[in-house]
Amino acid sequence: MNIKFKEKRILMDKKETERTIERLSSEIIKDNPDIEALCIMGIRKRGDVLAKRLANILRKSTSWEIKVGVLDITLYRDDLTIYGPKPIIGSTYFPGSIDGKEVLLVDDVIYTGRTIRSALDEIMDYGRPLRIKLAVMVNRGGRELPILPDYTGISVELGEKEEIQVLLKETDKEDMVKVVEVFNGVR
Amino acid sequence: MELDRKDLLGIQDLSNDEIEEILTTAEYMEEILTRPIKKAPTLRGITVANLFFEPSTRTLNSFILAEKRLSADSINFSAASSSVLKGETLLDTAKNIQAMEVDVMVVRHSEPGSPHFLAKRLKASVINAGDGCHEHPTQALLDIMTIKKNFPTFKGLKVAIIGDIKHSRVSRSLILGLNKMGAKITVCAPPTLLPLWLEPFGVEFEYSLEKTLPGKDILYILRIQKERQEESFIPSQREYIKNYSLTYEKLKKFASKEVVIMHPGPINRGIEIESRIADSEYSLVLNQVTSGVAVRMSVLYLLTQRKLDGSKN
Numbered sequence: 001m002n003i004k005f006k007e008k009r010i011l012m013d014k015k016e017t018e019r020t021i022e023r024l025s026s027e028i029i030k031d032n033p034d035i036e037a038l039c040i041m042g043i044r045k046r047g048d049v050l051a052k053r054l055a056n057i058l059r060k061s062t063s064w065e066i067k068v069g070v071l072d073i074t075l076y077r078d079d080l081t082i083y084g085p086k087p088i089i090g091s092t093y094f095p096g097s098i099d100g101k102e103v104l105l106v107d108d109v110i111y112t113g114r115t116i117r118s119a120l121d122e123i124m125d126y127g128r129p130l131r132i133k134l135a136v137m138v139n140r141g142g143r144e145l146p147i148l149p150d151y152t153g154i155s156v157e158l159g160e161k162e163e164i165q166v167l168l169k170e171t172d173k174e175d176m177v178k179v180v181e182v183f184n185g186v187r
Numbered sequence: 188m189e190l191d192r193k194d195l196l197g198i199q200d201l202s203n204d205e206i207e208e209i210l211t212t213a214e215y216m217e218e219i220l221t222r223p224i225k226k227a228p229t230l231r232g233i234t235v236a237n238l239f240f241e242p243s244t245r246t247l248n249s250f251i252l253a254e255k256r257l258s259a260d261s262i263n264f265s266a267a268s269s270s271v272l273k274g275e276t277l278l279d280t281a282k283n284i285q286a287m288e289v290d291v292m293v294v295r296h297s298e299p300g301s302p303h304f305l306a307k308r309l310k311a312s313v314i315n316a317g318d319g320c321h322e323h324p325t326q327a328l329l330d331i332m333t334i335k336k337n338f339p340t341f342k343g344l345k346v347a348i349i350g351d352i353k354h355s356r357v358s359r360s361l362i363l364g365l366n367k368m369g370a371k372i373t374v375c376a377p378p379t380l381l382p383l384w385l386e387p388f389g390v391e392f393e394y395s396l397e398k399t400l401p402g403k404d405i406l407y408i409l410r411i412q413k414e415r416q417e418e419s420f421i422p423s424q425r426e427y428i429k430n431y432s433l434t435y436e437k438l439k440k441f442a443s444k445e446v447v448i449m450h451p452g453p454i455n456r457g458i459e460i461e462s463r464i465a466d467s468e469y470s471l472v473l474n475q476v477t478s479g480v481a482v483r484m485s486v487l488y489l490l491t492q493r494k495l496d497g498s499k500n
Binding site for chain 1: 212214215216218219222223224226227228229257488
């Protein structure tokens, strides 16, 4: 499969992206006075990077060593049987028990909601958290399941051939959120 | 994304990239085995038949657990309680089981090449779980995984395989695999138990255990396969024990201090290896068994995902 992208427009530049992440973290702190009960789980790929960034900001402002984990939802996908190519598995890491904890699920983009559904299943297989909340950088609409984020960086309505790319300086050298058009291959 | 095949029949056919992919996936599978609830829903709807025409404890149970951990449905078939006794052929048995909408068959048979024979004739994926003296790929993969966890690199790793090399499918698969990974292999046994096919692999031959032990990183011990020996390959068990049994005394005297001991099981204590060593801190035997479940989960996942991918069916 050979997918090609064409950049269409920039949704958030470096400054706006940084500011949005700052805003998300202050909302999270405001909502969670008991920060010690909070555990952040980022969804691969990109959600885990964003989760680490959020955790660093939270650590600075609360001076509590907040726990961060990584979820790889490949084994829980509901489309494994539908189309290929075979997805590559990544590793999942839970930072200790999540029983009775507040889990903040972090992903870069929410679209159909199926990734979040898979992530919820995987978390439930690991333990019984008190509550699970969801933070995303971009809510792009187009939901196929009744799932809504608790914290949203930006909301935007996009066409079917359009796609969001969230770039973060840890992995992409720069912070930026842009819309690209998929013009080759099936998605 | 290297592995793209219907069947896993032997290490011989696998490229280094494919071996790496199986091992990497197996490492992720291991994480599931450490969870409070050791189960993922990945293979829901996939049916696996375990066709064992030869006795097995480790391999069969390891496959059954791997299937359960990934939520596949499985049926177990053993020759002793089946229509094979009534004269049904291997192919008929397999085709009948396939007709029950089975997606994967794990086959162990005393006849070399029987999984290959079935793979050509069945739509289902076939995994070789040991065919006669030929290959036992998942055993070699779990051994390689165990080694990978304990050593930084395979390049130049000094491995001695000691015992009945000739009749061991484990040794063939392991030698093929380690050779691909770049390890340096020495085989040690009485000349009658060393097969000729080893010659082109650059394997070092040694007939004396005392000369084999020094400087090795890994000692891989094999049992004498009485059930596969139609004639006498060794003068007597007593003589074999005297010359080739790995004793604590010989290990201390000749082998390096950091050496590790591996054995595919079943162990015949007091014959190829002294009981004391099998339970010592040198032994990785139980680590091998643990890796086995993860490797088999990985193989089941990688083979079935290819199969489910509609464009390639």
